[in-house]
Amino acid sequence: MALEEKIKPSREKCEYTSCYCEENVWCLCEFFRREDAAQLEDMFVVFISNENRTVPLWRQTSGRGGQPVVWDYHVVLLQASSSSVVYDLDSELPFPCSLKRYSSEALRSERGIRPAYHRKLRVVPAHSFLLNFASDRSHMKNSDGSWKMPPPLTPPYTLQRAG
Numbered sequence: 001m002a003l004e005e006k007i008k009p010s011r012e013k014c015e016y017t018s019c020y021c022e023e024n025v026w027c028l029c030e031f032f033r034r035e036d037a038a039q040l041e042d043m044f045v046v047f048i049s050n051e052n053r054t055v056p057l058w059r060q061t062s063g064r065g066g067q068p069v070v071w072d073y074h075v076v077l078l079q080a081s082s083s084s085v086v087y088d089l090d091s092e093l094p095f096p097c098s099l100k101r102y103s104s105e106a107l108r109s110e111r112g113i114r115p116a117y118h119r120k121l122r123v124v125p126a127h128s129f130l131l132n133f134a135s136d137r138s139h140m141k142n143s144d145g146s147w148k149m150p151p152p153l154t155p156p157y158t159l160q161r162a163g
Helices: 021-042 099-107 126-132
Strands: 043-049 055-057 069-071 074-079 085-087 120-125
Touching: 021 043, 021 074, 021 126, 043 055, 043 126, 085 099, 120 126
Parallel strands: none
Antiparallel strands: 043 074, 043 120, 055 069, 074 085
């Protein structure tokens, strides 16, 4: 099936909460599982981070004036095929965006970037992510228990909810 014939969600219809990219991607994976499970075979969840938890990404909606946003980590959904695309709900690029364009405009080359900002990728099959993702959201709380950013309205992801 050509990419144009495949079911694709519109950005506007996706569940989205700012700063909860891994949960946003879980919802995207769940959309594909419900609507066209065969597509999951070509989909991968990509975690972008490094030891310092400082990874620059350009063309992010929270960016200012063409400057990169430095995330502690970021998560996107990759659909690998002859015309691979990236789903990134935090990007101002098209949704989905060709892997080639996403790589050149959002990731960019690491030449000229200090090694402390070099990115590492962890790639997980989407079906495995759906089965194994869990988060109590504790990494999004301050030491006093307040939220760094407001959480999604849905309950936290547990293995019972995810599986």
